[in-house]
Amino acid sequence: MIDSTLAEISRALENRDISSVEITKAYLDRIAQENADLNAFITVTEDLAMAQAEAADKKRSEGSAGAFTGIPIAHKDLFCTNGIRTSCGSKMLDNFIAPYNATVVERFNNAGAVTLGKTNMDEFAMGSSNETSFYGPVKNPWDRSLVPGGSSGGSAAAVAARLCAGATATDTGGSIRQPASFSGITGIKPTYGRVSRWGMVAFASSLDQAGTMTQSAEDAALMLNVMAGMDEKDSTCSTIDTEDYTASLDKPLEGLRIGLPVEHFSEGLSADMEECIRDAVGEYEKLGATVKDIQLPNSHLSVSAYYVIAPAEASANLSRYDGVRYGYRCDNPVDLEDMYKRTRSEGFGTEVKRRIMVGTYALSAGYYDAYYRKAQKIRRLIKNDFQSAFEEVDVIMGPTSPHTAFAIGSQNDDPVTMYLEDIYTIAVNLAGLPGISIPAGFINNLPVGLQIVGKDFAEAQLLNVAHKFQQATDWHKKAPQD
Amino acid sequence: MEWETVIGLEVHVQLSTASKLFSGTSTEFGAEPNTQANIYDLAMPGTLPVLNSEALKMAVKFGLAIDAEIGKTSVFDRKNYFYPDLPKGYQTSQLDFPTVGKGSLVINMEDGTQKTIGVTRAHMEEDAGKSLHEDFHGKSGIDLNRAGTPLLEIVSEPDLRSAKEAVAYLKKLHSIVCYLGISDGDMSQGSMRCDANVSIRPKGSTELGMRTEIKNINSFRFVEKAINIEVERQIDLIEDGGTVTQETRLYDSEKNETRSMRSKEVANDYRYFPEPDLLPVVIDDSFIEAVRKTLPELPDAKRQRFQEQYGLSEYDAMVLSADLDTANYFEEVAAACDDAKLSANWVMGDLQAYLNKEELPITQSMISAEALAGIISRIKDNTISSKIAKTVFESMLAGEGDADSIIESKGLKQVTDTGAIETMVDEVIANNPTQVQQYKDGKEQVIGFFVGQVMKASQGKANPGQVNQMLKEKLSQ
Numbered sequence: 001m002i003d004s005t006l007a008e009i010s011r012a013l014e015n016r017d018i019s020s021v022e023i024t025k026a027y028l029d030r031i032a033q034e035n036a037d038l039n040a041f042i043t044v045t046e047d048l049a050m051a052q053a054e055a056a057d058k059k060r061s062e063g064s065a066g067a068f069t070g071i072p073i074a075h076k077d078l079f080c081t082n083g084i085r086t087s088c089g090s091k092m093l094d095n096f097i098a099p100y101n102a103t104v105v106e107r108f109n110n111a112g113a114v115t116l117g118k119t120n121m122d123e124f125a126m127g128s129s130n131e132t133s134f135y136g137p138v139k140n141p142w143d144r145s146l147v148p149g150g151s152s153g154g155s156a157a158a159v160a161a162r163l164c165a166g167a168t169a170t171d172t173g174g175s176i177r178q179p180a181s182f183s184g185i186t187g188i189k190p191t192y193g194r195v196s197r198w199g200m201v202a203f204a205s206s207l208d209q210a211g212t213m214t215q216s217a218e219d220a221a222l223m224l225n226v227m228a229g230m231d232e233k234d235s236t237c238s239t240i241d242t243e244d245y246t247a248s249l250d251k252p253l254e255g256l257r258i259g260l261p262v263e264h265f266s267e268g269l270s271a272d273m274e275e276c277i278r279d280a281v282g283e284y285e286k287l288g289a290t291v292k293d294i295q296l297p298n299s300h301l302s303v304s305a306y307y308v309i310a311p312a313e314a315s316a317n318l319s320r321y322d323g324v325r326y327g328y329r330c331d332n333p334v335d336l337e338d339m340y341k342r343t344r345s346e347g348f349g350t351e352v353k354r355r356i357m358v359g360t361y362a363l364s365a366g367y368y369d370a371y372y373r374k375a376q377k378i379r380r381l382i383k384n385d386f387q388s389a390f391e392e393v394d395v396i397m398g399p400t401s402p403h404t405a406f407a408i409g410s411q412n413d414d415p416v417t418m419y420l421e422d423i424y425t426i427a428v429n430l431a432g433l434p435g436i437s438i439p440a441g442f443i444n445n446l447p448v449g450l451q452i453v454g455k456d457f458a459e460a461q462l463l464n465v466a467h468k469f470q471q472a473t474d475w476h477k478k479a480p481q482d
Numbered sequence: 483m484e485w486e487t488v489i490g491l492e493v494h495v496q497l498s499t500a501s502k503l504f505s506g507t508s509t510e511f512g513a514e515p516n517t518q519a520n521i522y523d524l525a526m527p528g529t530l531p532v533l534n535s536e537a538l539k540m541a542v543k544f545g546l547a548i549d550a551e552i553g554k555t556s557v558f559d560r561k562n563y564f565y566p567d568l569p570k571g572y573q574t575s576q577l578d579f580p581t582v583g584k585g586s587l588v589i590n591m592e593d594g595t596q597k598t599i600g601v602t603r604a605h606m607e608e609d610a611g612k613s614l615h616e617d618f619h620g621k622s623g624i625d626l627n628r629a630g631t632p633l634l635e636i637v638s639e640p641d642l643r644s645a646k647e648a649v650a651y652l653k654k655l656h657s658i659v660c661y662l663g664i665s666d667g668d669m670s671q672g673s674m675r676c677d678a679n680v681s682i683r684p685k686g687s688t689e690l691g692m693r694t695e696i697k698n699i700n701s702f703r704f705v706e707k708a709i710n711i712e713v714e715r716q717i718d719l720i721e722d723g724g725t726v727t728q729e730t731r732l733y734d735s736e737k738n739e740t741r742s743m744r745s746k747e748v749a750n751d752y753r754y755f756p757e758p759d760l761l762p763v764v765i766d767d768s769f770i771e772a773v774r775k776t777l778p779e780l781p782d783a784k785r786q787r788f789q790e791q792y793g794l795s796e797y798d799a800m801v802l803s804a805d806l807d808t809a810n811y812f813e814e815v816a817a818a819c820d821d822a823k824l825s826a827n828w829v830m831g832d833l834q835a836y837l838n839k840e841e842l843p844i845t846q847s848m849i850s851a852e853a854l855a856g857i858i859s860r861i862k863d864n865t866i867s868s869k870i871a872k873t874v875f876e877s878m879l880a881g882e883g884d885a886d887s888i889i890e891s892k893g894l895k896q897v898t899d900t901g902a903i904e905t906m907v908d909e910v911i912a913n914n915p916t917q918v919q920q921y922k923d924g925k926e927q928v929i930g931f932f933v934g935q936v937m938k939a940s941q942g943k944a945n946p947g948q949v950n951q952m953l954k955e956k957l958s959q
Contacts, residue, residue, distance in 0.1 A: 080528045093527065100521055102528060201527040205758035234530050235760050313758055316560050319571020320525040324624065336622075340564055363562070363753035372755060 002026045003479060006071060006165040006219035013060065013070045020060070020070025023165075024053035024114050027072045031116065031163050039138050040148075040157040042077045043085050044117040052114040059112055068226050069112030074164040076155050077118035078125060078201040079105050079210075088201045089121040089133040089151075092321045092328045092347035102199025103231045104168055104210050111226045116164050120154030123349045124318065125175055125203040127151050128421035129411065132351040137408050140182060141480035142446055146405040149179030155213040156183035160480055166214040166223050170200060172207045173306055174400075174425025177437035180213060181400035181449020184439045186466065186476060187213050188220045191457045192432035193238035195224075196231030202317040204310035205236075207429045216476050217438065217466035221245035224459060240457055248460050249467040253287045256465065259294035259393030264424050268402050272443045277399045280440035280450045280469070284397075287468055294389045294396065298381045302427035305382070307419055308362045308375035309430070314352075315359030321347060354415060383431040390455050395465055398424055400437040400449035424451060434459050438466045439475035447478070483721070484685040487713050488693075489642035489678055493655055495634045495665045496609065496673040497540045503608045503632035504531030504574065511671055515614075515625035523630045525569035530759050533558075537632040538763065540664040541581040541606050542773045544634060547658050547780055548601055550585025555764050556606075558757040563750050566624050567611035575635075577754045580605035581763070582634075587658065588782060589650040590800050599651050600639030607633050634664070640679065640690065645709035649702050652676060653804065657781045661806050669701050676705055680712045681726070691716075692726040696733050696740055708733035712740045784809055792822035801830055807844045811851050818855030821862055828854060832875055849878050856885035870894050870942050897944045900952075903936070906944065907952050910935045921957050929953060 001009065001018055012018045028046055035041050049072065056070030075081060078088045080098035082105075087093045101109065108115070122132040130138040130153025138153040140146040141161040148157040152169035156179035159167050169176045171189035180187025188211045195210040202208060212223040222245075229242045258281065265274060281291055323329035323343030330346050333339030348356070362371035389396060402423060411417050428435040433453055440450035450469075454462040470476050502509055505522040522529040545552045557579040560572040582604035588596050611629035613622050636655060642648045656674060659665040667674050681693035696712055699705050711733075716726050731740040779787070781803050788799035788809075802812045808829065816825040833854060837844060857874050860866045866874060866889060877888045889895055897903060910932055911918055921928045929950065936949045 078528075080526075086527070088527070096527070098526070098528075100526070197528070198530050199528040202759075233532065235532050236530075236758075312755060315753075316562055316570075316572050316755070319562065319564065320527070320569060322564060322566075322571060324566050325524055325569060326526070336566065360753065363755055365751045365753075368753075368755075 002030060003162050005215045006222055007216065009071055009165050010067055010222060014065070016060075020053040020056040020072070020114060021050065023070070024049050024072045024116070027116055027164055030161075034161055034163060037139065037144065038141060038157055038161055038163075039136055040120055040154045040161065040163055041074065041117045042087055042089070042120050042133075042135050042154070045084055045115055048084070049114050049116050052109075052112075056112045056114060066111055067222060068108070070114060071112075071165050072114040072116050073108065073223075074116045074119045074155060074158050074167040075105060075108075076121055076152055076167065076169045078121060078170060079168055080199040080201070081105050081115070081118065084118065086118065086201065087134070088125070089123040089135060090348065090352070091134045093201075094134065094328065096327050098199070100199060103196035103233060104227050105199065107226050108168075113226070119152070119158050119167055122151035122153065122175075123352050124201070124314070125151040125170060125172055125208075126314070126351050126355055128174065128178055128418055129406070129408075130154065130179070131408065131412065132349055134349060139408070140405050142184060142405065145407055146446070147182065147408050149182035149401075149405065151175040151179075152187075152213060153179050156180055156185060156187065159183070159185045159213045159215065162479065166212060166219050168210060168223075168227070169213045170203075170208055170210050171425075171429065172203050172209075172310060173429050174422035176211045176213065177400050177425050177435055177449065177451055178422060180437040181451075182405040182447065184447030184475075184478060184480070185213055185215055186217055186220055186436065186438050186470075187211065188217075188224070188436040188459070188462065189428070189434060190224065190228065190459050191238070191434045192429075193236055194242075194434070194457065194459065195227050196229075196234040196237045198231055198233040202313075204313040205317060206313060207306075207310055209429070216470055217436070217463045218246065218249055218470075220436070221249060221463045221467075224463075228459070238457070243460050245460050245463050248464045251464045251468075253284065253289050253465065253468050256284070256287075256289035256395065257393040258284055258289050258291045259389055259396045260291060261296045261299065261389070261396060261398055262293050263296050263299045264398035268423070269399060270403060273399055273403060273448060276441040276443060276448045277397075277450060281397055283469060283472055287472060292393065294393060296382075296385045296389060296427065298378065298385050299427050301378045302382055302430055303419055303423055305375040305378040306422075306426045306430060307358065308371045309379065311355040311359030312362045312372050312375075313359070315356045315363065318348075318352070318356055323347075351415070379430045382427050386427075386431045386433060386453075394454075395458075395462065396453040398451055400424060400451040404443050404446035404448060428453050432456065434462055436462045436466050438469060439478070440473075441475055442478070447475075485682045485713075485717055486685045486687070487644055487709075488640045488681045488683060488690060489645075489648050489709060490640035491638045491642065491648060491651060492677040492679070493636045493638075493652065494675045494677075495636060495655070495659050495667070497537050497632040497634055498663070498665050498673075499534055499536045499540065499632055501534060502630035503534050503537050503606065505630055507630065509631050513627055515623070515627060517627065519611075519626035519629060523569065523626055525571075531574060531757075533760060533763065534632060537606060538581065538765070539773055539776075540632075540662070541604065541634055542765070542770060543662050543664055543777065544604060544636075544659065545582035545585060546770070546774050546777055547662055548582075548585035548587050550601060550604070551583030552765070552770055553579055553581050553583055554766065555579060555762050556581040557762045558606075558760045559754045560757050561607075562753045565610065565613075566622065567613045567626070567629065569611070569626060569629060573608060573610065574757055574760075575607035575754075576605035579762070587651075587654055589647060589654050591646065591650055594797060597641075597647065599641045599647075602637045602639050604634050604636040607635060609633050640681075645706040645713070648678060648709055649706045652702060652705055654781070657804050657806075661778055661780055663778070672700065675700060678705065678709055678712075680709055680716070682713060682716045682720070692728050694726060694728065694740075695730045697730055697743070699733050704733060704735050707735070707738060708740060711738055715740065792816060792826070794822065794826055798826045798830065802826060805844070811844050811847070814851035815855045815858065818852055819858040819862065821858055824858045824861065825855070828858060832872065836879065848881070849875070853878060853884055860885050860889060864896055864945055865889060866894055866896050867942065867946055870896065895943065897940050900948075903940075903944055903948055903952060906936050906939045907932075907949065907956060910939065911953075911956060918957065929957075932957070
């Protein structure tokens with residue numbers, strides 16, 4: 001049963017084919033077996049999970065269960081969980097036990113979900129390989145010498161290795177879609193503002209967005225139904241109504257207009273990858289969609305703009321980790337300055353410190369106009385590019401990543417190489433648009449992700465487009481052990 | 483050389499909202515340390531700000547009161563610096579798009595002159611917590627109760643030309659925010675704090691000299707003293723061939739001197755950028771008009787009305803309208819006794835003297851407006867003289883009851899019985915033949931002597947007007 005999709009488990013629970021306690025135990029056993037090697041979880045909340053499972057079964061016997069009651073999931077370790085360590089993959093928060101729940105966590109708890117644990121991630125979500133985690137790299141279940149992608153590598157690996165039915169994740173520049181692609185699963189980053197950021201440890205506030213890691217688009221719709229929607233605790237959360245994301249999954253794709261950005265099919269993309277993606281697009285044509293080339297002329301600027309804006313925001317967001325109120329504090333500081341310096345030097349890892357430095361520099365007097373202000377202008381141009389494109393097409397498709405998963409330790413010499421990992425995903429965050437990565441084939445037995453980008457708040461359409469593909473293909477059904 | 487002083491003030495006004503600027507925590511003053519700080523105030527990871535709409539209304543209210551441009555789109559920014567009492571490591575403030583833009587207010591000098599002072603802007607921001615350095619044995623304590631309290635920082639143009647003008651400006655601001663009910667304006671509790679930018683230049687020059695900023699001056703008196711001492715310092719410095727360095731200085735009220743803060747503390751690059759956790763605050767005309775409807779009568783309008791409605795002098799009207807509680811008290815007295823001029827004299831005179839002596843606000847006066855009106859009414863109907871009224875006032879302060887019962891129990895009723903007065907007048911004339919002769923010889927000021935004697939004989943209870951008239955009649959016979 002634990003190899004089933006979240007939707008299948010939901011139906012099995014509903015039909016009393018299985019109890020929440022049974023399925024939860026099965027996942028906990030699998031985690032106990034696999035996690036020591038995969039390192040997908042930072043914290044496993046066994047007692048909590050069993051208590052929640054029992055409560056869910058009780059609820060079901062009382063006839064008050066909902067679609068999500070009793071389903072075991074995992075949370076990326078940057079969603080605050082009341083009474084449970086929320087480390088954000090950092091030594092800085094290794095001892096931090098949040099006294100509150102993130103809105104996302106609260107909503108899953110209220111829906112009766114079972115929390116199996118907290119998943120590994122790049123430190124403060126800064127990374128594309130899950131190698132910057134204080135808790136060590138996560139291994140890719142398809143080939144354990146490879147990275148699962150990042151920053152939500154733990155959530156991706158946990159879902160791919162069937163250690164949970166689904167997992168929450170976040171995406172600032174590609175942190176859901178790229179690991180979903182590397183790990184052969186479905187990952188959706190909703191429109192900026194669709195899901196509340198309250199209780200989500202901030203990396204870059206104007207880009208961070210919570211989403212899901214699941215086996216299928218249908219699973220993602222079920223999770224999004226729980227997570228999405230207005231939250232008065234987050235001023236940037238949208239007040240636009242949500243919808244039942246499962247309602248339009250089966251809508252025919254006849255007449256769907258697909259745009260392929262020429263910039264995403266140019267140099268840097270391997271022939272294998274291009275072939276794989278074009279085959280997937282061909283599948284859509286069979287389903288009645290039309291395909292045309294489109295232009296996103298400013299997309300080559302997106303990585304540069306992102307690596308000004310995101311570090312700038314991060315430099316301020318991470319100032320609160322000063323050793324004064326919670327989290328790591330250095331031993332025996334001689335004075336205030338010594339405490340600040342050593343707490344932050346010792347508590348943060350290299351990549352986090354690099355980005356704080358870059359962001360601080362970009363905001364400094366005399367550099368602000370050249371960097372931060374210019375990056376904001378580029379952000380506007382990129383948003384405009386998408387807007388123009390969406391006058392001609394309904395969705396935009398292309399590769400999620402230029403290649404498949406790479407070896408652990410192979411890209412650590414030059415941070416810029418790592419930054420280019422997100423070359424196809426970053427612009428979507430800058431524009432605030434929803435994007436999904438779905439399994440679209442294999443190269444040398446490693447999964448390939450197809451990225452589909454939609455208009456603002458077109459999550460239902462994206463899930464419909466993804467679901468129809470998954471009805472016609474079985475790439476998403478492949479599991480690592482097969 | 484003759485020097486001209488140029489001053490601009492930055493005044494932080496704590497807005498009297500029930501909760502903080504971005505969190506629901508109470509802002510009440512004086513609670514146990516750190517009992518008024520929630521997870522947002524503590525900058526726990528993942529917590530987010532939500533703007534307090536009352537604070538926004540208060541800022542707009544102030545803008546309308548000084549006839550300022552209201553920012554229909556205002557933007558919050560992060561001002562980055564590290565300090566233990568600044569939990570997020572940045573202060574959320576407004577840089578390029580403040581809620582209140584250019585405006586102005588009129589200051590009134592003691593000599594009756596007026597001057598219009600420009601206000602550059604007023605922006606909303608959150609207050610920091612407090613660092614406590616005592617009682618921690620070489621360590622520092624942090625109290626975050628104040629962290630996140632809404633402030634309105636009001637920045638003036640460099641239009642002020644003396645310490646006295648600066649004080650008049652500050653008093654006017656104080657008066658306006660109290661009238662608007664957007665702050666308690668209590669400088670001793672830090673509800674209103676002032677930084678002064680001070681420079682000097684040769685009289686007649688139009689260029690600004692190098693300025694220094696004096697930080698955190700916490701009383702009207704210290705504002706005047708700090709500016710004067712700083713101006714003196716700058717003049718001495720320049721006249722001795724030196725130059726003024728742009729720097730931040732602290733005023734030490736005990737030594738009455740300003741001194742430089744270490745450059746390390748001030749050489750900050752705040753790296754401002756728009757706060758991504760808050761959307762730009764967009765307000766429309768209907769919002770502004772709704773706030774305008776809540777505007778009370780403001781100090782200048784009230785002063786004008788006091789002159790017109792009560793026939794008060796400009797000075798009296800100004801003094802009585804400067805403080806809202808005083809103005810309300812005065813109007814209550816005037817309405818109850820129907821004599822505005824006497825009411826003004828008593829409120830500004832004996833009552834104010836008593837309040838000053840006891841250091842009490844008028845709202846805590848032992849003598850209510852109604853009670854004071856009781857005394858004035860008895861003066862008006864000639865039951866007591868003004869002099870006796872002072873005795874009644876003192877007895878009232880001693881808690882001896884209302885005007886009528888004091889007059890009754892102490893037998894202070896003025897003698898208006900013509901027969902009784904005539905007897906006393908006759909007696910005084912008979913006993914003082916020398917003075918009678920002087921009067922008859924044309925030394926008319928001797929009348930004062932006679933009045934005094936009769937008043938003395940009556941123990942102050944005779945009606946002085948009546949005595950005066952009767953004496954004149956009798957002496958000219």
